[in-house]
Amino acid sequence: MAKNLLIVESPAKAKTINKYLGKDFMVLASYGHVRDLIPKEGAVDPEANFAMRYDLIEKNQKHVEAIAKEARKAEAVFLATDPDREGEAISWHIAEILRERGLLEGKPLKRVVFTEITPRAINEAMANPRDIASDLVDAQQARRALDYLVGFNLSPVLWRKVQRGLSAGRVQSPALRMIVEREEEIEAFKAREYWSIVADCLHPSQAFNARLIKLDGKKFEQFTITDGDTAEAARQRIVGAAGGALQVTDVVSKERKRRPAAPFTTSTLQQEAARKLGFTTKRTMQVAQKLYEGVALGGEEGTVGLISYMRTDSVALSQDAVAEIRDVIARDYGIGAVPDQPVTYKSKAKNAQEAHEAVRPTSALRTPAQMASFLEDDARRLYELIWKRAVASQMVPATLNTVSVDLAAGGEHSFRVSGTTVIDPGFLAVYEEGKDTKAEDADDEGRKLPPMKTGDRIPLQQVNANQHFTEPPPRFSEASLVKTLEEYGIGRPSTYASIIATLLFRQYVELESRRFRPTDVGRAVSNFLSGHFSQYVDYDFTAKLEDELDAVSRGEEDWIPLMERFWTPFKEMVDDKMESVDRSQATGARELGTDPKTGKPVSVRLGRYGPYAAIGSTAEDAEDKPKFASLRPGQSMHTISLEDALELFLMPRHLGQDKGEDVSVGIGRFGPFAKRGAVYASLKKEDDPYKVDLARAVFLIEEKEEIARNRIIKEFEGSEIQVLNGRYGPYLSDGKLNGKIPKDREPASLTLEEVIQLMEETGKPMRKGFGKKAAKKAPAKKVAKKAAAKAPAKKAAKKTVKKATKKTVKKAAKKTVAKKAATKSATTAAAKPADKPAASTS
Known part of the structure; x- marks a missing residue:
């Protein structure tokens, strides 16, 4: 029997650590948080020093019971949850639960912390346990209490003033x-027009283009030229002054160093994974969690965590990690790629207690190529990103050479061209950080210019004037x-x-x-x-x-x-x-203008079911009721025009007639629909209600009728019981009761006697509503007492079902009614009011 109990958050983490600690330890997972604030008023009491009322999280209750069971038998309990505030809080909650149950009396309880799941890190942590850090727990509790108080107090204001169901955080x-x-x-x-002027040069060894930097003896700036006529006039002056060639007036060569980016923090990892891998922040963290908790490598290594803890503000690396990375750099990229001293980075983190190491591989010796066969595609790509960033951070800077050449067209006009070449790639041989926006000099990167010196005349092919418009921020x-x-x-x-x-x-x-x-x-x-x-x-x-x-x-x-x-x-x-x-102010009502037909005001605002347009006054004391219409997908009440808003009121659209009945398209509470007579059919996602034609509407309606006809598997003469196709499979129904069909029974082969018996055994009243809250569990004694009280009522209910079924049998024996036509049944079913829309434009 294991003497010690060690508790972590996740089963994957537990599985990995269990292999390292041996038979003296039982390692269990809490599956994340075990307690949370009760989800109702009063969970945080400001009048009692912000006392917080916690309850077990239902889905993790069984895991808590497993922990409690083992804690009762254990000689010592170790808490090894994640090394941040959340992890500290989880440990504290587990400790509180065990303490309240009297399971910690006479036995030590210790907190152990590690930032990577490797044998060395685990053994080091177990050798240096500590107590739960109450300051970290207080910080997490304060954050949770603040979030609760904001949510539970601000959200009701939004419900009353803006829309039900909203929340604020x-x-x-x-x-x-x-x-x-x-x-x-x-x-x-507001976009602004501007023009640039570029010279296409034909150097004997390489063509290149240069941008204008001086016009008529003055510095040429972004808005120096703002129209085509001025640009063309300037272009002609330059061509005339150049005389077919540009003269080199200045050549500047400058060598510079570019340092590598720091190893990843949580936020920089999320940013770079988004740029380079297209990952969402959620996906990045999920994949990183798996890499941290452990990957099965087989052989002697077994399951090992491949990266250090992924929630960190720090850019620091441990001495051991740096030493190993430097060895890998020397081995794979040469001794010249290793700087004389380890590279250090300053952390922006304000919280020293939580400033762990940066996100890094637990061992740089495990290269991405070696790990590829053990990892799924997402994990492989993210591991490669983390490995390359960490290794590059400890390499020598890249050495770049930038050459800038000025070329004159006469004495009044001048162009400039720049090119940057890599002399020594340094860290660029491994990794280059991505960027959110293109830099102004991005085109110069990697461009090698032909050899030029002051006084050279470079043949001019042509001068181009190019129109541009400023763009809004992305x-x-x-x-x-x-x-x-x-x-x-x-x-x-x-x-x-x-x-x-x-x-x-x-x-x-x-x-x-x-x-x-x-x-x-x-x-x-x-x-x-x-x-x-x-x-x-x-x-x-x-x-x-x-x-x-x-x-x-x-x-x-x-x-x-x-x-x-x-x-x-x-x-x-x-x-x-x-x-x-005032609610009308809160919902952002916007006046668009006047309806030319009625002379009434047209406005848009936010309603209970989303944004809508209105013709007429929406005031309560208005004499005429306004017309309403929901906005179309992709439309916004903040940008919609009067013309687009008026178009919304063209619904319902009359398309013509089919089988002697009117066919139309409209938009109701449940979305756009086609209608023929009393039959409604929802439009598909790809259908635009403003463009759907008669043929398409008829097709959708008849498709629905066909589905309705196929809904009936079997009917019985003289009985209202039908065998039907339902959402979850075949079932029985007489319009009041629904009955079950055995899985091993072919629905179409059922006889009247069999369906009557099945209805008697399994028939239940049809459900009339959904979404009712489940009743809270009552104590066992109360349950027994209530069950005893309900027994007669239950018997009565059963008797009612039996009576109804017998009535059906009697009815079947006495009556001989002709079988209803399938088409009529189908039409009736299709015309049920479930899909009937609420009035939208009247």
């Missing part, structure tokens, strides 16, 4: 504000958003992926060509918070709060005074805004 809201402000900046952007990508959040000090390494995931899940933003675009709902939320809770979505305020939480984690500040400073003014503002803010 302490960190997600400033991130959303960034995306919205960038979108508003793009919309407000929308945020995942990489650029993470970079900006980090620059502002908003959030921490472990939070970036969850911030982005929340914004997407809440549909506050959408990814369009891998760039974030805010939805109308997202803009309404952001603008409401910026307008009425500006302090709490302010970048500096959010960053300052993060710094204060870091101070708590370092033991420099107590968490309760921090909470009090935040809570009192925040609560006062929430109470005030709940009463004082």
Whole structure:
């Protein structure tokens, strides 16, 4: 029997560590967090020093019970969760649960920390255990309490003033504000015209082009020429002055060094994986987690963690890691690629307690080529990125030579061309950092110029004037958003992926060509918070709060005074805004103009089911009811024009007639539909309701009728019982009760006597509603008492089912009714009101 119990978060981590520790240890996983705040009012009590009420997370309850069972038998308990605030908090929660159950009496409980899952790191950690760091736990609890108080108090304001079901987050809201402000900046952007002038030169050994830097004796800048006529006049003056050649007036050669980028932190890993691999932040962290927890390499090595812990702000490397990397560089790239002294990097992290090593391979000797056969494609690509970045960080700088040549066209005009060549690649032989935007001198990189000296005349092929327009700033990508959040000090390494995931899940933003675009709902939320809770979505305020939480984690500040400073003014503002803010202002209503037919105002606003357009006054005391129409996918209430809004009211569209009945297309509560007579059919995703023709509408309607006809597998004369095809397979129904069919029975071969018996045995009333909450589990005694009380009622219910079935039998025996036509049944089924849309434009 194992004497010691060691607890980690994940089963993969447990499996790897178990192999290292041997039979004296039982290693169990908690499967992440084991407790969380109760999901209702009062989970954090500001009146009682922000006391927090926790409950076991239901899905992990069985894992907690397994831990408790082994803890009872163990001589000592070790907590080896991740080396950050979250990991420390998980350890503390487990310790609290075991302590409350009296399972720690007379036995030691220790915390062990390691940043890589290798035999050396595990053994070193076990030899140097410590107590749970209460400062880190306090910082995590304060963060959780702040997030809870913001969410549970700010979200109801959004429900009342903007739209039901919305939420606000302490960190997600400033991130959303960034995306919205960038979108508003793009919309407000006015493009400016400008012209560049380029000379195509024909040097005997190599053609090249040079850009104009001086015109008419003055510096040529971006907006020196802003129209075509001026550009053409300037081009002709230059051609005339040049006389068919440009004269070299200056040649400057400059050698420079480029240093390698630092090893990865969490945020730089997320940014680079997005740029080079196309990974989302979530995908990056999931793959990195697997690399950290362990990969089966076979042979003597077994399962080994391939990278160090992936949640870190630090760019530091351990001495052992640096020594091994330098050996690999010397072996694979030559001794000349190894600098005289190890390269060191300054960390931007403010929190020393959490500043572990950078993300690096646990052993640089395990090259990407050697590991490729043991890794899935995503893991292989990410491991290669991490390995190359870490190795390159300890190599010599690259030596570059930049040559810049000025060429004159007469005495008043001048061009310049530059080229940069690599003299010694240094770290570039292994890795080069990606960039979010193209640098101005990017075209010069790698361009080798022909030999030129002062006084040379270079033949001029032609001079080109090129038109350009300034472009708006780009929308945020995942990489650029993470970079900006980090620059502002908003959030921490472990939070970036969850911030982005929340914004997407809440549909506050959408990814369009891998760039974030805010939805109308997202803009309404952001603008409401910026307008009425500006302090709490302010970048500096959010960053300052993060710094204060870091101070708590370092033991420099107590968490309760921090909470009090935040809570009192925040609560006062929430109470005030709940009463004082007008909803019409909060939903961002926008007047577009006047409907030419009715003379009534046309507006767009955010409603319960999303953005919509209205013709007429939406005020409660308005005499005439306005017309409403939902916006189409891709339309925004912030950019839609009056013409596009009026087009929405062309619904429903009358397409013509088929089989003597009117056919139309409309948009209802459940989306666009085609209609013939009383039959409705939903349009497909690819169908545009504004362009669908008669033939397509009829096809969709008849397709639905065919499905409805095929729904009936078998009917019985004189009985209302039918054998039907359902969403989850064949079943029985008489319109009031649904019955089950045995899996081993062919539905079409059932007899009337068999279906009557099955209905009697399995028949249940048809469900009328969905989404009801499951009742909480009551204590065993109460359950027994309630069951006894309900027994007569249950018997009565069974009797009712039996009675209904017998009635069916009687009905079958007495009546001989002609079988209903399948087409009629199909039409009736197709015309059921389930798909019938709500009125949209009347």
